[in-house]
Amino acid sequence: MEKTFNAAEAEGRIYRAWEEAGCFRAGANARSEESFCIMIPPPNVTGALHVGHAFNNTLQDILIRWHRMRGFDTLWQPGQDHAGIATQLQVEKMLAATGQPGRRELGREKFLEKVWEWKGKYGGTIIEQLKRLGCSCDWERNAFTMAGAPGDPRTGHENSPNFHDAVIKVFVDMYNKGYIYRGKRLVNWDPHFETAISDLEVENIEVQGHMWHFKYPLAGGETYTYVERDEDGNVILEEERDYISIATTRPETMLGDGAVAVHPSDERYAPIVGKLCEIPVGPKEHRRQIPIITDEYPDPNFGSGAVKITGAHDFNDYAVARRNNIPCYRLMDTRGHMRADGAPYAEEARKAQEYARGKPFTEAEIDAINLVPDDLRGLDRFEARKRVVEQITAEGLAVMTRADDPRLGPNAVKPGEEGADALVPLVESKPIMQPFGDRSKVVIEPMLTDQWFVDAEKIVGPALEAVRSGRTKIIPESGEKTYYHWLENIEPWCISRQLWWGHQIPVWYDEDGNHYCAPTEQEAQAMAGEGVKLTRDPDVLDTWFSSGLWPIGTLGWPEDTPELRRYFPTDVLITGFDILFFWVARMMMMQLAVVNEVPFHTVYLHQLVRDEKGKKMSKTAGNVIDPLEIVDEFGADALRFTNTAMAAIGGVLKLSRERITGYRNFGTKLWNFARFAEMNGVFEVEAHDIPRPQRTLNRWIVGETAKVREEVDAALESFRFNDAAHALYAFVWGKVCDWYVEFSKPLLQGEDEAARAETRETMKWVLDQCLILLHPIMPFITEEIWGLSGQRDKMLIHADWPEYTAADLVDSAADHEMNWVIGLIESIRSARAQMHVPAGLYVPLVVTEIDERGQAAWDRNEALIKRLARIESLTRVEAMPKGTITIAAEGATFGLPLADVIDIGAEKARLEKTLGKLAKELGGLRGRLKNPKFVESAPEEVVEETRANLAAREEEEAKLREALERLSELA
């Protein structure tokens, strides 16, 4: 074997060998009927592997490899998501960069051809990256959420079930069941992509913003007495006003105001409720008047207590408008520009005025009205905002304040400075929450549009019930709370998108606006009647609608495939906390609605992978760790082991290069254990079943192996991946390499032929067990060593996972003896180091008393102890010679006669320190045992354990005291 494992050279070669042998295929290595299936959370077809994917897929691969080795009929189903917005964006960018005609120029059909072409070329990127990580997905089944859609050339997902048909069928079924409807509602509108997006795709970010305060004059020059009181009811301000003061962060939306609302209990405005006020923008001669109404929504303690109601451009306002039958005037077009359609402003304002005075209206009539003044039409919303502010201020309708008002923020003049008492418009500078599109990064505009919705309330019941009853379990448990909270307050799900790349909605309209929902145009035509002219709804479905069907869709539903019968419901879903709502909850709802079955029995949620300081990785922060660079530098196994060790349930995930280095070193350690085995003829031993050796050392390590096998299984059973990793790390490094290998040297290199043979056989088995148990976490290095270390029937990936137990294999006598030996060696080493005995020097050891068991242990392990503790000889003495360092062991008192080298002071200090520690422990133990209530109420084994512990500590203390006394005599 080479000196170290060459990951860069070996990984590709090993992966190809697995693939060529069909090791990942569904059912490969199955020895039982029991199935185990994981659906990969489909990465975006535009995606590149990031640390989150690396983490997430490592855990999936561990579970998959573990089950496959255990003989389950295993399927890890891979695939990609068509990612509507992101893909459309990528392709548009590509068209622009290569000087090709843009999307609109090409038209829908040609553009979609380009998208398919792009998908064929780049869509497989992430698959290749997952392979570098070692993911053992059944790639021949690679699925795609747009498979089977018109124009699909079937590149990269040749065997994918027809997802398109499944999606269309579900839409039609849900429509027919009344779960899907079309309606005009306020949705989040992305002005960049010109499409509706879901509220989950909106990021609310706090930005530095402004709050303007304006006066809305009362109609007809009316006035009222405005009275402000403090908490005790004392009047602090009383003045005659002819206006009501309104604050807003979006002045351009004032053009669409339908009312001003105040809280019903707000006495300040009671005199003017029901009157009209004037919106202070637009041409003076056509100024619109709107009613002052009461509603529970305004907070009397916030701002002026009065809120303008712009139903078409704000979610809270929309609710108020609906409650009070206030018209919702749409002000913007799809690009977020002020509307330029409709009649001249004068005419539109007149119409609106009639509605404000009580004329009945319909939604369509209101939507047709364009209340943007002629001079603002066509402007970008932010430019319009600037103009509106200027116009109002110029007219003197801005609320004024002193120039040193701190609310002005950075624009305020310092108190006492020149101009501090001047009056300026009150424009508060304050942080405000602003919605941004998570893909486009532009400010999202609430917009009143026609969209398709899933009436989620109607299908949420079974999804809630499934988790409440435990049919599906969410790990960590806190995820269940979050799940309930969201589902219990679920909103209608807007599923239409104004995009081209996606599943086009299977609905056709006739010329009268009636619609027909059917899987095909022919069927829609049949519904509409012959000769009726139909046009298809141009919108496509939200990508999450199709990925909501991922579990059944990838298995071939609606066809009754063998895979569907065998692997559905699937077993575990491993995904990020952040898509609990986006995806997990929706899969639950949809699978239950469509096939009346939960999609999986366990959901494992994990946190975002962050940098070593706990910061989110982002390009702008420059702290992004590229998993592929890590794989290049340290090997995939090191990254995988790090991810596994980080994976505490619910834990924060902080990735650092230091940790990765540490686990790369662990791989090297394992490698060198194998090299040692090779050099000692272990590779030549034929692999055996569980060995039943005679020598204590070998019996001991067999038992230790059984213990760690149980630990690993228990940890993986309960998704404590970190515990599995730590147990194996401690076993391989701390037990096998630190002790077993060292102890084996005298046996392997000694004269006793039987001992040598037995040790070789045991070591072979131990090495194999290490490889098997580590394989799910570190597949490459283990497979490589497996191949190098002997003739094998099967590759390690298909080796049988062991089932032996500690109860069968642990020999408690061997266990006790080896712990005694290890303890003795550690004590001697510690004493030597503290006495500054040269490391290489062999020294004599004496013993005053030693019981039978101790003597037997010594006799059996003399060679090991002498070698590892650097002992020259053991002599029985009556009393410790002067200047001897005492080593207390169970059943024996040893001494290192170091008169020449001994530093009495140092030795005294050493003993006193140890005694100090002992005294503390003894105090605690005695205190507890002296307490009658402890003896009464604590479980018997705890009391027993405490007693035994006390006895052992007391024995040790006595020996050390004796030693200390002898030392004092000497001094």
Added chain:
RNA sequence: GGGUGAUUAGCUCAGUGGUAGAGCGCUUCGUUCACAUCGAAGAUGUCGGGAGUUCGAAUCUCUCAUCACCCA
């Protein structure tokens, strides 16, 4: 404002009522025939503060503080 969670060694974090742990880092020593990507030895803790329940609390309860995330 609502919700969820966190606070344990210098750092990063495990630890669901019974002797406070790991990795990294640090100090000292060491090129003995698997491994310097290594070995040996060592130091380091009012388990965020306070109160309570209990024979016994890092762990359960309450409270305060600080921080993080999600949703408004």
